[in-house]
Amino acid sequence: MPPRYYQLGFALTTWICAIVQIGQAESPSHPPFAKAIEPYLTKNCVHCHGADAQEGDFRVDTLSQDVGEGASVNRWLEVIEKINNGEMPPPDEADLPTAQQNAEIVEWLAARIEEGRTARLAQKQPVSFHRLTRDEYANTIEDLFGVQYGVADPGGLNEEPEWHGFERIGSVLSLSASHIEKYYSAAEKILEEAYPTRPIPPTVVRKNALKLRGGPSGQVVKELEEKGIADQVRVDMWPGHEMQGGRPGPDGGMLKNGGLFKVRIKVSGLKPPGGRAPHLTFYADKIDRLLFEQDILAPEDEPAIVEFMADLPAGGHTFKMTNDVPGPSNLPRSGRHGSRPFISLEDGRIPWQLKLTDEEGLPLYPFLIVDWVEWEGPLEPADIAAKRARFMPAEDGNRDQAKACLARLCDAAFRRPVETAELEQYYNIVEEEIAAGADFRQAMKTGMLAILCSKNFLFVIEGDLAQPQAKLNDFELATRLSYLLWSTMPDEELFALAREGKLRQPEVLKQQFERMIADPRAEEFSQDFSRQWLQMHKLGMFPPNKELYPEYDPHLERSMAGETFAFFQEVLHKNLTLREFIDSDWTMVNPRLAIHYSIDGIEKDEYQRVALSPEDPRGGLLTQAAVLSLTSDGTRQRPVHRGVWVMQSVFGKSPPPPPANVEPIEPNPVDSPKATIRMKLEAHKHDPNCAACHRKIDPLGLAFDNFDAIGRWREEEVVPQGTGANPPVDPSGVLPDGRSFTTPQEFKKLLLADIDSFNQTFVKKLATYSLRRAMTVDDRADLEAIASKSKDADYRVRDLVEALVLSDLFQKR
Incomplete structure (x- = not known):
């Protein structure tokens, strides 16, 4: 049975599911219903769907003229569908409306329905509840307890629903029974890591090369020891080599409780002239989490020691270490170690084995040489220990300290001063647990668990039923500001200003903004806002076909996303203008992306600003590989998807829904001349149900037709089937207002205008x-x-x- 507080905490949490926010739909200037719709309905619809006749039991004359918010919204959606499909007005009618007239009606109705949906999402009551996203939850937990909870791990928190790319919309973030169970489970694991029932002392465990190779036979070890070279054995990691046998993680119970661990790896990385650097990845299997990755460039005789921190949940773990680059593997017999362990390049290999270097001693492949892997932990650095000490009494059994600790946790977790009655509820839980036989520390954890499962923690709450007000109070303002810029709870300086009632003073708020935007934590804003605004969650949704795009790999995909985030951060940090997002003479690349973009001279494995030549087609967000890839389907570029993305992200508009049963673009017939996707899209212009919308959408996407499905530049479109040569790419177009362009650069100039x-x-x-x-x-x-x-x-x-x-x-x- 769950603790008694379980019902109390989640009775409050479940209650908020019924609370919605209120508002009005955005209604840009547009003709009213009587002018835009009524004449069309009177002429084309009412005689079959009015007072005198109701074919299909459908009347349009009685539908609510409040299209988006009225009771008839679903019926209006049917009207859109019937017009889009060409079913209404019936094709045998005399004096049919033109395709343009039909398109205008559909567009007007779709816009009003979207406005109604927007209004419902923006509804607000005297008190508003906005559930923390799972990333905000993780950041807040880390600020409170120093625990890096894996919200995206298997069994972690549910993925967030999104609206136009945004995951923070309060009325969209519902609370289900599944959420409740996961929050309860998460809180238990977090508190057990922060305050373990049976602490494990920190230890250091090192695996040398012999153990990493899977443990050679005793005879091999004996021979190596007799030669005095047992401690010189190293692991040679070929391209694609994944550490097998002796996995690079500790044995035994070191990870039993989970916690924070420091991992060190002594490794050399050899890069062939003109080739890629070896890329070390370290992956935790059971939680499906990449813990570390980095290009390694270090001479064999001067190995580097790389280190990283990993916060792991309790339980058994297995790990994989990989040289994640393409190239010849060591799987053929000629590449295997055989009975002779690797010692050094100078020592060489058996004559029939594949060579690692050329005659001049230069590496032939991206190659890693690993000496050892070392783990240290579980660790509790001083800053994390201080966080945890605030909420757990130093003296076992001290009730006064218990109440003070709970008050501190409530204030921090609820992001406002706790009320006496609230505090008593949580303190009574501790007392009841002690009375039921629990030890003092466990009783305190039960009280903390109730706090972490409270609506006051899981939701950003704005407003007060007792004292309704139009503006945020200082604590609510501190919370809104902190979750905007840092995606986490306010720090002590913000809390102090809120307690003093000073935060709303314009000069104070300005000073706090400047302080916070300069803080490293503001990188959260650069990542989170740009990811949601640009709908980066779609990157990798349709992995590129490996036969068509063999060079596409997870490292490239992560590098694509990294460019976009680093680019936004650079614009923000340098206070550059919005024009840079449309077009720029620079971008941010790491070595992997530099190869993809054919940019030379990038060696250090970090994102760095590089200048683009005037003739370079790239620049700004729209020609970055991430954006070009997320608007593709894994096999080919999709100009319509790219056009819709430009409409939504640059112009802030969404096209009306497409007609049902639209025929997909078929592969090129083998016996027909090769045709570009643009040529096939021309068919839409001859379909009156599609033409009006596609005239607005297609040019926005076709402007970037010089870029393929993974963002590479091309002059011709590779068409796998068909006769004749591959056709040249045509990125030209005409905007609805009549302005024309012939290249991506010209299109971006129109956007800048x-x-x-x-x-x-x-x-x-x-x-x-x-x-x-x-x-x-x-x-x-x-x-x-x-x-x-x-x-x-x-x-x-x-x-x-x-x-x-x-x-x-x-x-x-």
Whole structure:
């Protein structure tokens, strides 16, 4: 049976599932129903679906004119579907509307339905509840207890639903029975790691090369010892070599309780001239987590010692260490160790074995040489020990200390001063557990568990039923600011200012913004906001076909994402303008991405800014490999998907839903001339149900047709089947307003000429992320004011974020 507090804590948590936020749909200027829709319905629909006749038991004359928010929204969706499919008006009717008229009706209805959905997502009551995302949960737990809980591990927390890429929308983040079970389980594991029932003293365990090779026979060891070279044996890791046999993790109970561990590896890395550097990866199998990766460049006689920290959950673990680069493996007999362990390049190999170096001693392949792997832990550094000591009495059995510790935890976890009655609830749990026979430390952990399962911890709560107010109080403002910039709870300085009632003072809030944006924790904002705004969760959703794109690997995929995050961080840190997101004469690359982009001279394994030549087609976000790949399907580029992404991310608009049963683009017939995807998309222009929308979408995606499904530049489209030569790529297009372009660079110039539209989109995306809700018509004046300040500051990104933080919009509920 769960502890008695279980029902108490989650009775409160379950209650909030019924609470929604309220608001109005964003309603941009558009013709009213009576002008936009009614004449069309009267002419084409009412005679079959009105008062005199109701074919299919369907009437349109009685549908709510409040299309998006009224009771008839599902019926209006049917109307869109029937028009899109060409079923209505019936094709045998006289004086049918044109395809353009049908498209305008569909677009108007779809826009109103989306506005209604936006309004429902933006609803707010006197008290608003926004559940922490799982990343915010993990960061907050680490701030409280120094435990790096693996929310994405198998059995961790559920993935978040998203709306237009955003995972922080309060009305979308529901709470299910599955969530409750996982929060309860997570809290138990977190507290057991922080305050273990049976602590394990830290130890150091080292595996030398003989053990890493899987433990050679006693005879081999004896021979090596007789020669005096047993301690000179090393592990030679060929391209693709995954450590087998003696896995690189500790044996025994060292990991039983989990905790924080330091891993050190003594390793050399040899890079062939003009080739890739060897890439060391360290992976935890059972929790499906990459713990470490790095290119290794170190001479054989000057090996490096790389180290990293790993916070692991309790239980048994197995690990894999890999030289994660392509090349000849050691699987053929000519590549195996045989009975002769590797000692050094100078010592060489048996004559019939594959050679590692050429005649000049230069490596032939990306090669790793491992001397040993060492583990130390479980560790509790002084800063983590201090965090944990705040919440656990130093004196066993001291009730006064127990209450003080619970009060400190409540204040920190709830992100506001705890009320006396609340504190008593949690302290009574401790007393009841002690009375039931639990020891004092375990009783305290039960009280903490109740706090971590409370709605006050799991949700960002804004508002007060007893004292309704339009603006956030200082503690709510501190929380909103902290989760915006750091994706975690406020620190002590923010709490202190909130307690003093000073945080809302404009000069104080500005000073705090400047302090926080300069803090390394602000990298969370660069990663989290850019990931959600740009819908980076789609990267890798359709892994590229290995036969078509053999060079695509997990390291390249991670490098693609890393470029986009590093690029955003550079723009923010240097306070560059929004124009850089559209086009730039630089980007951020690491060695793996530099190879992909054919950029020379990048050796150090970190993201670094590189200049792009004037003729380079790259620059900005739109031509980065991550964006180009996430809008592809694993086999080919998808101009329509790329166009929709540009509409959503740059223009802040979503196209209406496509007609049902649209025929997919088929592979090129073997006996037909090779045709580009662009040529096949031309068919949409001849289908009146598709033409209107595709005229708006396709040019935005076709502008980047020079880039294939993994973002490589090409001049012609490789068509696997068909006759004749591969056709040349044509990236030209015409925008709906008549402006034309012939290259990606020209297209980006057109976007830059309309920078104000992008500015407005960016402000709206940032506000949606910050306030955890969709923007509504009521927010328009505030959004326009922020956009105006951004324009006055030449669209500089850090200044724009500051303008949002200092705005009335940010400080309102």
